[in-house]
Amino acid sequence: MWRHVVRTLTKMVVTLFVIVTLVFFATRMSGNSIDYIIGESVTQEDRELLTRYYGLDASIWTQYLKFLGSFLDGQFGLSFLERRPVSDIVAERVWPSLQLLLSGIGLTLLVSIPFGIAAAIYRKSWIGSAIMTFAFAGYALPNFVLAILMVLVFAFTLNWLPLVGNGTPWHFIMPTIALSGALIAALTRFTRNAMLDVLSQDYMRTARAKGLPERTVILKHGFRNASITILSVLGLQVAGLAAAGSVVIESIFSWPGIGDLLVSSAIQRDYPVLQFAVLAVALAVVVINAVVDIAYAYADPRIRLGGA
Amino acid sequence: MSDTALPVRHGAANKPGHGALANLRGIWREANWIQRLALLIAAILLIIAIFAPLVAPHEPTAQSLIFRLRPPIGFDRFRDGYLLGTDELGRDVLARCLYGLQLTLALATMGACIGLVLGGGLGLVSGILGGLVDDVIMGAVDAQIAIPFTLIALLMLAVFGSSLEVMVLVLGVYGWEQYARIVRGEVRKLMQMPFIEAARAAGASGGRIAFRHILPNIVSPLVVQFTLNISNIVLLESTLSFLGIGVQPPTATLGSMVGIGRDYMPTAPWIVIAPAIMILLVTFAVQILGDWLRDRVDVRLRNR
Numbered sequence: 235m236w237r238h239v240v241r242t243l244t245k246m247v248v249t250l251f252v253i254v255t256l257v258f259f260a261t262r263m264s265g266n267s268i269d270y271i272i273g274e275s276v277t278q279e280d281r282e283l284l285t286r287y288y289g290l291d292a293s294i295w296t297q298y299l300k301f302l303g304s305f306l307d308g309q310f311g312l313s314f315l316e317r318r319p320v321s322d323i324v325a326e327r328v329w330p331s332l333q334l335l336l337s338g339i340g341l342t343l344l345v346s347i348p349f350g351i352a353a354a355i356y357r358k359s360w361i362g363s364a365i366m367t368f369a370f371a372g373y374a375l376p377n378f379v380l381a382i383l384m385v386l387v388f389a390f391t392l393n394w395l396p397l398v399g400n401g402t403p404w405h406f407i408m409p410t411i412a413l414s415g416a417l418i419a420a421l422t423r424f425t426r427n428a429m430l431d432v433l434s435q436d437y438m439r440t441a442r443a444k445g446l447p448e449r450t451v452i453l454k455h456g457f458r459n460a461s462i463t464i465l466s467v468l469g470l471q472v473a474g475l476a477a478a479g480s481v482v483i484e485s486i487f488s489w490p491g492i493g494d495l496l497v498s499s500a501i502q503r504d505y506p507v508l509q510f511a512v513l514a515v516a517l518a519v520v521v522i523n524a525v526v527d528i529a530y531a532y533a534d535p536r537i538r539l540g541g542a
Numbered sequence: 543m544s545d546t547a548l549p550v551r552h553g554a555a556n557k558p559g560h561g562a563l564a565n566l567r568g569i570w571r572e573a574n575w576i577q578r579l580a581l582l583i584a585a586i587l588l589i590i591a592i593f594a595p596l597v598a599p600h601e602p603t604a605q606s607l608i609f610r611l612r613p614p615i616g617f618d619r620f621r622d623g624y625l626l627g628t629d630e631l632g633r634d635v636l637a638r639c640l641y642g643l644q645l646t647l648a649l650a651t652m653g654a655c656i657g658l659v660l661g662g663g664l665g666l667v668s669g670i671l672g673g674l675v676d677d678v679i680m681g682a683v684d685a686q687i688a689i690p691f692t693l694i695a696l697l698m699l700a701v702f703g704s705s706l707e708v709m710v711l712v713l714g715v716y717g718w719e720q721y722a723r724i725v726r727g728e729v730r731k732l733m734q735m736p737f738i739e740a741a742r743a744a745g746a747s748g749g750r751i752a753f754r755h756i757l758p759n760i761v762s763p764l765v766v767q768f769t770l771n772i773s774n775i776v777l778l779e780s781t782l783s784f785l786g787i788g789v790q791p792p793t794a795t796l797g798s799m800v801g802i803g804r805d806y807m808p809t810a811p812w813i814v815i816a817p818a819i820m821i822l823l824v825t826f827a828v829q830i831l832g833d834w835l836r837d838r839v840d841v842r843l844r845n846r
Contacts, residue, residue: 245684374825374829375825382818386814515690519688519690520689
């Protein structure tokens with residue numbers, strides 16, 4: 235168990251280091267990024283002044299060391315456009331993103347767990363194939379197309395739902411559905427497969443032979459064992475999918491979260507903001523993955539006790 | 543190493559005495575109705591994409607300011623010759639859809655080829671050499687899996703600018719880790735086989751073993767991955783262009799048409815609906831065919 239934890243954490247630290255280094259050098263490869271934010275009319279002296287102001291006059295290695303140091307003192311620099319610390323800009327975006335993410339994951343669990351279990355139990359009848367067709371459709375439907383079609387119908391044609399912002403509960407409906415579409419499709423498939431694996435186990439027959447009601451057999455003996463796998467998939471796959479989905483969905487609905495910030499800072503070439511936001515999301519995903527990995531190892535006695 | 547051109551024949555349906563046509567007929571007979579539908583859609587889309595310049599009634603960038611925002615056939619104010627209507631600059635929506643489809647598919651094919659060569663090459667090296675090289679490459683694969691690719695794409699496009707060349711590069715890098723993982727796994731398995739040992743004993747060089755003995759044996763899983771990769775790339779390209787950081791106007795891809803058209807949705811929804819349906823058709827067809835191919839080729843995945 236401990237060996238597994240140490241190995242997972244080592245891998246996490248190495249991955250984080252690789253990400254930080256790549257992000258740093260990627261944003262520096264475009265030359266002096268000052269040129270993107272100043273107009274033609276700025277004099278050479280002002281340009282140099284600005285370059286020094288943002289610390290871009292030092293050698294690239296000095297900048298790199300300073301960048302690594304910023305993880306210790308929390309000074310990640312200023313936004314080119316807003317002249318505010320990037321950490322402040324990103325921080326105020328965290329809560330809206332988290333709200334949308336949680337409501338998306340909530341809807342995903344609510345829909346895909348019952349549907350996945352049903353698809354496994356009724357896999358030979360029309361119910362099972364109907365659910366899997368539905369799941370497949372969700373998989374092939376790009377989230378931005380789903381979002382746009384919903385906007386067309388519910389915001390413009392029927393005028394039922396508000397289009398942009400996150401002011402009221404009504405604002406959550408379309409972004410949540412658009413975000414969870416692909417997640418529901420993925421998790422329904424995984425739940426079904428995990429349940430199918432469990433349903434063919436010997437202990438299920440034993441439970442039935444004991445005379446337990448079918449409900450108890452499926453939920454207590456079946457689903458409880460499958461849930462470990464399902465939760466780990468949720469953590470590993472969904473963290474990545476949700477991060478990618480949030481970028482698109484938040485941008486469409488002008489949701490004031492990190493995804494919207496990523497797109498706008500990429501378009502406006504506000505490198506300090508983009509760099510920090512990319513790092514923040516990547517770190518979150520990597521850390522979640524590591525936590526899920528360790529939790530999974532802990533939940534699985536074969537790994538916890540086997541010392542693998 | 544010079545005799546390494548690879549005319550590999552494979553596939554279970556490739557029996558002697560049958561031509562490609564008979565082969566196709568066999569595939570058709572084996573398919574269920576949804577797979578037949580996907581095959582038909584894929585064939586039609588491919589043909590109209592390839593022959594877009596012949597099929598399209600107008601130039602995709604030709605504007606006519608008098609006939610702006612005209613609806614498709616069957617609606618009031620429909621203008622003859624503009625079957626699917628016109629956009630905010632009076633450009634033919636049908637023509638832009640056709641050229642957009644062409645560019646989307648061309649970008650996806652190029653991207654998947656680059657990913658195949660890049661990832662497959664790294665996987666091959668990793669699997670054959672092993673040791674430290676293997677550790678480094680697999681470490682990179684793990685890191686890549688951990689980071690959502692959308693972030694990398696955003697970063698690359700912001701830094702290098704949203705030109706077509708950069709798009710090809712971004713789409714090419716996408717999915718390399720999947721190829722690398724598959725190839726490495728297969729290579730490691732094959733390296734244990736007696737025929738590789740025999741080749742080595744006969745004095746074959748590392749390159750000869752890689753290209754003549756190992757590569758032909760891992761074609762099937764690579765074909766499957768290639769198909770899945772194409773569908774993922776179509777999605778990524780559409781998404782990036784939709785967000786306005788991918789292919790730039792006036793060049794049309796399906797994604798950018800939806801992205802720009804959303805500003806006109808209340809008054810001219812056809813600008814969005816036409817390319818959106820095209821995207822759905824593409825992803826539907828490629829996904830179905832990809833899944834089907836995987837079931838046919840890879841017995842181990844059949845029950846997933």
